[in-house]
Amino acid sequence: MYKISKENLPKLYTALAQQGRLLLPCQNKDGKTDFADYTVTAKVNLAATLTARSAKDVFFPQVENLLKFSAQGKKLSLEQILPSSETVIVMGVRACDARSFKILDRVFLKEPVDSYYQARRENTLLIGLGCTAPEETCFCHAFGIDADKPETDVQTWLTEDSLYWLPVTKKGEALSEKLGALLELADETEQKKVEEQAAVTKKILNLLPLHDFKINDKLPANELKVFNSKVWEKLSSSCLSCCTCTYICPTCHCYDIRDYQAGEGKTERFRCWDSCMAGDFTKMAHGNPRKTRLERFRQRYMHKLVYFPENNDGVYACVGCGRCLQKCPVNLNIVKVAKALEVSEDV
Amino acid sequence: MQKIGVFVCWCGSNIAGTVDVAAVAEAVRQIPDVAFATDYKYMCSEQGQAIIRQAVKDYQLDRIVVCSCSPRMHEATFRKCAESVGINPYMVEIANIREQCSWVLKDKAEATAKAIKLAKAAIAKVRFNTPLHAGKSNVVKRALVIGGGIAGIQTALDIAEAGYKVDIVEKEPTIGGRMAQLDKTFPTLDCSACILTPKMVDAAQHENITLYTYSEVEKVSGFVGNFDVTIRKKARSVKADMCSGCGLCTEKCPSRKTPSEFDMGLKNRGAIYIPFAQAIPKVPVIDRDACLKFKTGKCGICSMVCPCEAIDYTQQDELVTEKYGAIVLATGFELLPLDKFADLGWGVSKDVISSLQLERLTNAAGPTEGHLVCPSSGKEPKSVVIVSCVGSRDTTERGKTYCSKICCMYNAKHAMYIREKYPNVDVTVFYIDVRTPGKGFDEFQRRAVEEYGVHYVRGQVGKVVVDGDGKLTVFASDLNSGRHLMLFPDLVVLAAAVKPAPDARKLATMLTASIDNDDFYVEAHPKLRPVESPTAGVFLSGMCQGPKDIPETVSQAGAAAAKVIGLLAKEHLATNPCTAMCQENICSGCKTCAHVCPYGAITYAGKQIITLAGTREQRTVAVVNEALCQGCGACTVACPSTAMDLKGFTNKQILAEVDALC
């Protein structure tokens, strides 16, 4: 394990920025913290427990152009737009977000592979950051995530005086070597410190309101009963069908592909996030398979809690980051849904 | 794929002189769905149109773009041409490359480039054109005239003469209106009654005219050619068919407390009364608020004296419903109530009267048999002051900003009445300006000054003070000499502003005929359609549209009649196909659109809707009456969900043009 003193962090950032495009939690004008490009003036805020938006944009941006085609008179010409191949380093990734990438991999990297996602994934290096101040909305433990050990190329921990640095993957080690003297070795006692801090975090987690929350593992087995459960009507009735939950969710990954007519025969084809909450979601020639709010609402949670695990070795499409608990305009969230199903006689 | 044909016109050298027409044709030929493009010297000529017809056949064109002069010139021509080869006329678009291009530009390259752009825009639009069909609606061959004054009577007579049925609805017990109250008329000074009453009789006797007096319009629905109107015939309490009009009842009626409306309150009338001797119909009415029989149950004298047992205390209001093809508004005017003019002595002294009261005082059939006397004393005045512009051209809240137009002339007339009959009565007219345009008008006014020795003083009357024993003192200023004047007349006449009849607003809402801030009806176009209201099938006659004198009123009445006749002469009305349309699956029924529709063309109905999502629901949605809609498009923008669109100018069409031009 290495360490670097807090006052030297700016040096670290500059060094990392030389290795590629560096993204890390920065505080914006309104005091909100989000992943942003590192600049000397940026207000880096590693201490923030959770960024407002997840880091999924790094691999799966909300909008990305796929190709252009243009018509000259009666001729048509095509041009594919490829994602940039620059190295990206994301620092300060929390364990929940780190796990979400593994979940997205199951979607985008299985055949047919999404070359855009794949390219970004390969060009990106993740530096995780152990949690020290989990919030009451946190429930990553419900998915066996260790808040202290993000599944990233490098794991880091922040103490009052230093940042501790542990390369985990080859990529991570390579990076650490490049940083050379910036990182000094951490001795036994210091490693202890980090472990103690981890223990404290665990204690806090156990005090939080959702510490004993878990998803009923019988859900997939009872698929049909769950699908037909009465709880959906009650739950969905207060849903606004806005897309907030799906857009801030680190594991939601639906997208739409659209054409934009730029005039004079020019057209751009791009893909953008879609949301199962949207009225025209999966609208097809014959119409829309899910016409009502209830159906769309149910789809989202059935997908996360039933369909996805069914097709992915029991892995739920949720990492317990708690963003939906914080952001839903009407305080609906996956916890509420899971609990409702728990008590309903359908499971 | 669509097959668009583009035809570029040279317009001789008008276009070809500045625009490389061949280049325009060549440029658009490159566009995938342009199946044919050519240019020709005169596209509008027979040969030109032949080229279009041929091309349509040879290339199975389904859409046509003509690059030529303004659509205001030849759009109709090319639409007809298209129709002649089986293409819907609304599949034609015009690119205006003359007025908007060759005529305003000099540089050929520049002009050609613009012409190509304009052509491309027209092509972009025409892609979204859809066949449109003018609807047909029938015409009920009967007209309704609301108001039985000179305007209404004249309009009715003219329509009736043309052979169409006309009904007149008059809210007073008799027709005749304001003109009947007048003594003489300018500029000829002939007796008002002598020229009006014959017309009243004609109207009453005309086989095509039906009179509904003492009646009001209750409800109007429908649209041009097909109005449904409900008329309330108020109970006269007298059986018109039995009454001989002898007037015995009116003489014997014991109730004498009600001021006569006709005599402007200068005299009282009975509870049962006939407004004036030449009233038509000459059938009395019982004013139930004044009648002792109705108030106390006692009395009943009228029915006792009536020789023909015509009195019927039990009579009820009657509702008549009738269909009409056209409606004429001739609701006339009244004088501005002067309550706010106490500073001019109004309401303070009986000897401060309005011009209409003066008309009654000088009228041989009036309360004083035409003797000019001061209402307070009954004595003849020695001097009279006439005040112009009382409430006219007045920007304060008590007055009207407009000029009442007729006052300058009738002031001169009144001055003459007086000087004619009572040469030693001194008459002074205070004025801001004397406005007497019109045939023989200025001469008339000058005669008042030069021959009748009326004093005209340019200046305003500051106030009229009434002292303890009722003497009047007029404080005024003479703007020409800059002197302050103090006069001691026995009679002061206030030339009060005219204003539309109070029920104008009510009718306007019934008919969706808009009115302006002063409640005058608005014309469809202030210059080009002065006797039509914006609502198709509704026409304007007389004072209700704006201040007018009798000659003007009569000529406008004739004009309105002509318009009505023109409408009634039609078997069918072709409705404008470029109307608003409601996409019901989007419409929320929020009723915003109806607010901005000047024609009341939008109503709402509950319907089974298949939503975009594919669900079925019962919803209230907007319904456009295509016969009423004139296609302005106000509703399309008012609609937040763009459910309202305009045929011929759809959002898609306009946006396509925008994209093509930018």
Add this chain to the structure above:
Amino acid sequence: MRKIEKLMREKAAELLADGAVDRVLAWRRGEFFYDNAPAFFADAKECEQIVYDEFCPANLCKYLLQTSSKGLKAAVFLKPCDTYGVNQLLKDNRIKRELVHAVGTPCSGMLDIKKIKTAGAKGIIKVEAAGDEVIVTTALGEIKLPKAELLLDKCRMCKGNEYKIADEELGEKLPTPVFVGDKFAAVKAIEAMPPEEKFAFWQQELSKCIRCNACRDICPACTCEQCIFDHPESPVAGKAYADPVEEQFFHIIRAYHVAGRCVGCGECARVCPQGVKLGLLNMKFMKDINTFFGPYQAGADAVTPAPQVDYKQNDYEVSIAVAGKRGK
């Protein structure tokens, strides 16, 4: 507020029990003490679950669309500010009056948990308002904080404790937080900026938007059956901003569509997950409407036509909007 909660439960149970209404719209407890959520109640027995405290900011009126369209009669608990929304829905003909039983519910201002947290309270267990103070019970003990600073932004713009529509009222009206100062101050500040500064400001603001549509979906004025932003045929249909200009379009058009309809409930800004200052757009139009067309408050009643569907022959000319700058 606890007292009112009791009254609410009784009233709701009573109305459902004697079949006066089919549904009751109220709030239900969430996962924590501060995330009470809107909820439908159909069963008198359930009404014990109704909660009402300083964490019930949601305006329930929009849920009337659901009940009204199904022909269900619903009782809805309305804070004074919420009543404006109901009137707007009625004016827009989106709900049926006879299917609404409006219950005026006293309110003395709703609290913003974010503000309480940023005020430094850690491990919060319970929050209670007492007069103009807020008592925050944390794992480490009690803290007293001034209530005014912890109110939701929308409550700092409180329109007072009058109900603009109510079939009945619960208990006594409560004193509402008094908003001091010019509510258009923020708008005026932006108006005063030079164009470049305005542009920069809005670029920064609007680029936060992720087009989740929460602002639209919570808005009592946004009740189109088919929003133009969702309609495939619409020129502005889109799910995301492929070009920055679209951020401006979305917000200009959204604000424009609710201009004259916006009742100023502040819900849009409250629910925005990205903290876009949406109020500044709506308030701008409110200010313009008042200055250019005369005083108007949407939702004050259910009949007065919106200024855009009305006119005066002597209205200002369009250039008045920029008259200052164009010197016209």
Add this chain to the structure above:
Amino acid sequence: MLEQNNTYQPKIVAFCCNWCSYAGADGAGTARKHYPANIKIIKVPCSCRVNPLFILRAFARGADGVILCGCHPGDCHYTTGNYFTRRRMTLLLSMLDYLGVAGDRFRVEWVSAAEGARFAEVMNNFAAHIAALGKNVKLRDLRCAK
């Protein structure tokens, strides 16, 4: 004339109502009154048909200026159309100005059928005004860059 000496030619879209302003434009043509070639007219039945969406779209597509012309208030062929236009566009203009995007690139002018010469004059003034402002970069959709 200014716009001729100027190498940069602003792109301008003019919405004209059919009854007054479009006829006015015809009048300008008939009287051979010059105005810049890059002012292109779109005919609408009434100024009240013009949806703010059209104006924003024009800017997005790269228009440097947009001008909306209708009958003088009181003369509207549909009697009330331009009264509504006036209110709607006041709000739109105000918002464009508030966002600092195009407060000075959008204008509403009343031009009657008789005012051919004035039509040209209005267009020349507007073109000169826009030329002075330069290209519209703030409200344009970069994908449409020509």
